[in-house]
Amino acid sequence: SAVISQKPSRDxxxxxxxxxxxxxxxxxxxxMFWYRQQPGQSLTLIATANQGSEATYESxxxxxxxxxxxxxxxxxxxxxxNMSPEDSSIYLxxxxxxxxxxxxxxxxxxxxxxx
Amino acid sequence: xxxxxQNSGPLSVPEGAIASLNCTYSxxxxxxxxxxxxxxxxxxxxxxxxxxxxxxxxxxxTAQLNKASQYVSLLIRDSQPSDSATYxxxxxxxxYIPTFGRGTSLIVHP
Numbered sequence: 001s002a003v004i005s006q007k008p009s010r011d012x013x014x015x016x017x018x019x020x021x022x023x024x025x026x027x028x029x030x031x032m033f034w035y036r037q038q039p040g041q042s043l044t045l046i047a048t049a050n051q052g053s054e055a056t057y058e059s060x061x062x063x064x065x066x067x068x069x070x071x072x073x074x075x076x077x078x079x080x081x082n083m084s085p086e087d088s089s090i091y092l093x094x095x096x097x098x099x100x101x102x103x104x105x106x107x108x109x110x111x112x113x114x115x
Numbered sequence: 116x117x118x119x120x121q122n123s124g125p126l127s128v129p130e131g132a133i134a135s136l137n138c139t140y141s142x143x144x145x146x147x148x149x150x151x152x153x154x155x156x157x158x159x160x161x162x163x164x165x166x167x168x169x170x171x172x173x174x175x176x177t178a179q180l181n182k183a184s185q186y187v188s189l190l191i192r193d194s195q196p197s198d199s200a201t202y203x204x205x206x207x208x209x210x211y212i213p214t215f216g217r218g219t220s221l222i223v224h225p
Contacts, residue, residue: 001161033212042203042217043159092158102147102211106158 002027002098004107012113013083020079021110023093028073030097033104034066037090046091049076083114117142119206121216128223134191136219138204141185147207148180148187153218154200163189194223 003026013019023032032049047055047068055068070076080087093107118141128134136150147166151159165171165178165187177190187206191198201220205213 043215048212096211103149103161103164104213105161109158
């Protein structure tokens with residue numbers, strides 16, 4: 001499976017500010033995703049990051065709040081904009097499509113706290 | 116809306132026993148089924164995938180799929196305290212993007 005890294009691993013931010021999370025994969029992958037996981041909850045898909053085009057957002061998530069970039073097949077960023085305490089969560093990058101498989105593998109996550 | 120249901124638990128089993136984790140799903144068109152293990156404070160780790168009816172074994176883990184009844188299960192034989200974690204079931208259809216269940220917490224006590 002691919003090796004996935006995320007930066008930062010954690011951060012504490014003030015409300016109204018923005019944070020950009022980076023996801024780097026050690027090999028080219030077909031699909032990259034961004035998830036949110038709130039304490040004690042399951043995973044919620046925010047969007048699919050599309051290489052060279054706009055991300056595909058799930059219901060309840062919008063580009064103005066969560067702009068996503070994917071400039072190539074190994075890298076993506078997620079920005080959490082104009083943060084509020086409700087954005088406090090773990091944000092996870094995942095990838096699929098390595099070696100012809102659609103199994104998803106997750107990065108280590110970014111723990112975000114908004115004060 | 117596609118739904119994946121799991122009993123939240125906790126499921127408590129003694130060391131050495133078989134732990135049985137169950138998952139049901141609503142979309143009859145589902146094609147791919149996954150089990151993830153998530154330790155507290157860590158990200159999900161894929162432990163099993165299954166695509167056709169029947170059993171699939173990998174070490175102490177066995178995944179079972181019954182598409183007619185729309186359920187998938189995970190058996191953990193010879194359970195160890197290190198197996199204590201939350202187990203997430205994920206189900207995908209033609210889009211290959213899975214829907215995740217809320218997870219079952221497993222506690223293996225010595």
